[in-house]
Amino acid sequence: MSRTVIRGGLVITAADEIHADVLIEDGRIAALAASGTPAAEAFTAERTLDATGKYVIPGGVDAHTHMEMPFGGTRASDTFETGTRAAAWGGTTTIVDFAVQSVGSSLREGLDAWHAKAEGTCAIDYGFHMIVSEVNQETLKEMDLLVEEGVTSFKQFMAYPGVFYSDDGQILRAMQRAAGNGGLIMMHAENGIAIDVLIEQALERGETAPRHHGEVRKALLEAEATHRAIRLAQVAGAPLYVVHVSAQEAVAELTRARDEGLPVFGETCPQYLFLSADNLAEPGFEGARYVCSTPLRPKEHQAALWKGLRTDDLQVVSTDHCPFCFTGQKELGRGDFSRIPNGIPGVENRMDLLHQAVVDGHISRRRWIEIACAAPARMFGLYPKKGTIAPGSDADIVLYDPHAEQVVSAETHHMNVDYSAYEGRRLTGRVETVLSRGELVITEREYTGRAGHGVYLPRSTCQYLG
Numbered sequence: 502m503s504r505t506v507i508r509g510g511l512v513i514t515a516a517d518e519i520h521a522d523v524l525i526e527d528g529r530i531a532a533l534a535a536s537g538t539p540a541a542e543a544f545t546a547e548r549t550l551d552a553t554g555k556y557v558i559p560g561g562v563d564a565h566t567h568m569e570m571p572f573g574g575t576r577a578s579d580t581f582e583t584g585t586r587a588a589a590w591g592g593t594t595t596i597v598d599f600a601v602q603s604v605g606s607s608l609r610e611g612l613d614a615w616h617a618k619a620e621g622t623c624a625i626d627y628g629f630h631m632i633v634s635e636v637n638q639e640t641l642k643e644m645d646l647l648v649e650e651g652v653t654s655f656k657q658f659m660a661y662p663g664v665f666y667s668d669d670g671q672i673l674r675a676m677q678r679a680a681g682n683g684g685l686i687m688m689h690a691e692n693g694i695a696i697d698v699l700i701e702q703a704l705e706r707g708e709t710a711p712r713h714h715g716e717v718r719k720a721l722l723e724a725e726a727t728h729r730a731i732r733l734a735q736v737a738g739a740p741l742y743v744v745h746v747s748a749q750e751a752v753a754e755l756t757r758a759r760d761e762g763l764p765v766f767g768e769t770c771p772q773y774l775f776l777s778a779d780n781l782a783e784p785g786f787e788g789a790r791y792v793c794s795t796p797l798r799p800k801e802h803q804a805a806l807w808k809g810l811r812t813d814d815l816q817v818v819s820t821d822h823c824p825f826c827f828t829g830q831k832e833l834g835r836g837d838f839s840r841i842p843n844g845i846p847g848v849e850n851r852m853d854l855l856h857q858a859v860v861d862g863h864i865s866r867r868r869w870i871e872i873a874c875a876a877p878a879r880m881f882g883l884y885p886k887k888g889t890i891a892p893g894s895d896a897d898i899v900l901y902d903p904h905a906e907q908v909v910s911a912e913t914h915h916m917n918v919d920y921s922a923y924e925g926r927r928l929t930g931r932v933e934t935v936l937s938r939g940e941l942v943i944t945e946r947e948y949t950g951r952a953g954h955g956v957y958l959p960r961s962t963c964q965y966l967g
């Protein structure tokens with residue numbers, strides 16, 4: 502039996518804060534006891550980690566990543582190996598990535614392809630959602646099978662006509678299926694048909710710079726799609742999780758639906774909380790770094806997102822990590838913003854940025870852990886194995902120094918991408934040590950993990966539903 506004890510830290514979960522020692526046995530949390538008490542003194546182990554002055558928090562659960570995803574005529578630049586290593590550096594110990602059904606192929610083929618990419622390469626544990634690109638009798642049946650084997654959530658797109666787009670009828674059918682099999686539909690809510698008209702008109706006017714990406718993907722078209730998705734889910738009797746919410750009008754739709762008692766959930770991402778349309782408007786082609794969809798919004802939207810996170814109208818912060826290098830990838834869209842590959846890197850930055858939100862007074866420490874660890878684990882059927890520090894849970898634990906100062910930079914980050922969306926940002930707080938199932942992956946800011954340590958996580962269904 503291998504044992505580790507973490508002594509003297511402030512253990513923070515979504516529910517509690519307590520100065521406690523944590524005993525780990527064979528990769529799981531065996532016991533907690535208030536530091537200095539006889540119960541804690543009785544913990545014995547081969548390895549002791551001193552967490553004095555540190556927070557001891559659950560490893561982050563990032564429920565929205567796209568490692569090596571083919572998109573926009575290229576491929577996301579992090580592999581499962583580089584992306585999960587970078588995640589670990591940033592205090593995230595679980596990702597849920599998106600397997601993609603290619604048009605003309607089955608869900609099974611898409612899922613198998615993603616298993617093949619990830620297997621034996623990940624530094625931390627991983628699960629999959631399934632992107633459903635085609636809804637037909639076969640794929641609807643496959644959804645049932647996937648839920649049974651632990652792929653319990655399905656992403657559909659109201660955006661990207663001709664790529665991932667589903668029309669309202671296809672969405673309704675998938676939602677009806679999910680209502681029956683316990684699956685959770687994750688919606689990219691933007692009116693892609695209307696946006697394509699606006700893109701065409703903007704390009705005709707010669708508006709080709711990155712900032713026009715934000716202008717054509719209007720907040721109202723996010724809100725309209727969010728409203729439509731909510732009502733389709735209501736008709737189907739299905740729960741709904743809206744991904745990457747950025748517009749205050751979309752938050753208002755979610756709030757209204759939740760006030761009506763509907764099982765509707767929302768996710769936002771650090772880029773919408775910390776960046777804005779001002780970044781997209783950086784001179785020349787510089788703003789291409791910040792092209793993602795939904796787009797970065799004017800700063801005024803941020804207050805509604807923070808409020809939504811405080812009031813639980815938004816439950817989860819994920820990264821939507823989808824990195825494309827500026828050189829050679831983002832550059833595909835020089836002269837035509839609609840050809841800039843959509844996506845922003847951030848899997849390494851999320852826990853730190855959200856800690857900064859604690860420092861800045863936007864959220865409490867426990868809410869930090871709720872939205873970054875516990876809620877995504879519950880939402881996607883991984884709790885309490887992941888997302889908390891409790892006896893029986895996997896020993897996915899971060900020793901976090903709340904006083905360390907850092908400056909974010911592509912020079913020092915570990916993501917396989919040539920820029921940082923947060924370049925030069927000063928943050929208070931830093932990950933010191935990370936354990937994944939009791940194994941040291943980061944040890945006092947040295948990488949001590951290995952590719953292949955991470956295992957696939959079959960998931961149960963959403964734990965917010967009865």
Ligand SMILES: NC(=O)NCCC(=O)O
Binds near residue numbers: 567794
């Ligand atoms: N969000 C984004 O811009 N890229 C990744 C694909 C998606 O999540 O829609």
Ligand SMILES: [Zn+2]
Binds near residue numbers: 689744745794
């Ligand atoms: Zn999306």
Ligand SMILES: [Zn+2]
Binds near residue numbers: 565821
């Ligand atoms: Zn995404």
